């Protein structure tokens with residue numbers, strides 16, 4: 001039996017979708033617990049039946065204004081996520097470079113767009129528990145949305161691999177926190193093994209990005225960019241588990257399938273040098289990633305060696321004539337500082353987009369004045385330890401007189 005059948009008409013949630021295997025092209029009836037093809041094991045695509053929906057924008061706040069193109073949940077769990085600013089850079093390279101500042105979502109990252117959809121589904125199908133593996137932001141977001149929904153949230157984290165701000169959020173929202181030895185990939189293995197365990201199936205809802213419904217929420221980044229500046233030439237995205245780049249591409253593709261736009265931006269995925277299973281393979285002209293056992297980078301959000309959504313991301317990049325690029329940790333730190341000088345505090349993974357953009361301009365792969373959107377996925381305050389690696393100039397004074405003298409010097413030297 002299709003597990004979803006036990007949810008009866010709750011499956012109306014997905015009635016405007018078909019699940020299709022991108023490898024064998026078998027189609028399946030949507031089901032909240034069906035993620036992979038039963039024949040080949042590949043993650044299924046949720047194809048929106050564009051002939052059955054309209055691109056109609058509702059007046060509600062956040063991503064649910066695009067609800068025509070999202071799962072039709074019976075209860076929406078929202079914190080008014082989405083509607084993030086698209087900010088044109090003024091000091092950095094390029095006349096047409098924008099930052100989509102996802103750090104301004106309710107928990108400080110783009111994960112909230114997916115989590116509002118995922119937790120609403122969990123609530124609508126009566127789940128009592130949600131489970132996620134996380135490099136931190138997914139945990140923070142899941143914990144907050146589950147708190148709001150009255151659902152218990154289990155998070156599995158790589159021990160010592162999560163930025164302080166993110167861990168603090170998971171603690172504050174009362175998540176049940178497990179730490180495992182190893183990287184994010186090990187944490188995800190725990191989650192996947194448990195949710196495929198018959199004992200737990202149906203009672204715990206998994207909300208990692210292999211869950212395609214979460215990605216449906218994330219695709220609204222594309223809709224918001226389109227609403228504001230039309231279709232850009234390039235969209236540059238940090239790639240970890242590789243769900244978000246696919247989600248954004250899917251959003252643009254749906255606009256094209258709906259006849260609203262006639263081109264899709266070039267999707268460019270950035271990985272850190274020590275955690276670049278996709279970018280390394282791309283450079284070598286291979287057609288699948290070179291998985292890494294011990295991923296290593298300062299950007300903990302993308303410290304992932306075996307991205308579960310790799311085939312999704314690969315297609316997004318390939319079908320949009322894009323590419324993958326690597327940047328090193330020093331380049332990430334430099335870019336974080338440059339964005340800070342624009343007034344934008346972003347976390348290291350997000351800063352990798354500017355570093356990647358600069359590299360591709362230098363290599364003459366893209367022109368600096370092309371309309372380019374950098375997806376700044378998370379807020380800088382998430383990772384205070386990395387910020388402390390930047391030059392710290394704390395001036396100490398012992399008297400008012402000394403204070404005045406220093407101020408005078410500053411004024412004279414400006």
Ligand SMILES: Cc1ncc(COP(=O)(O)O)c(C=O)c1O
Nearest residue numbers: 137240241242243244301377378
């Ligand atoms: C700030 C930030 N940027 C980028 C990513 C990578 O996104 P994805 O795993 O969808 O590639 C993550 C994922 O945790 C993240 O938290």
Ligand SMILES: [Zn+2]
Nearest residue numbers: 021024037040
């Ligand atoms: Zn298949």
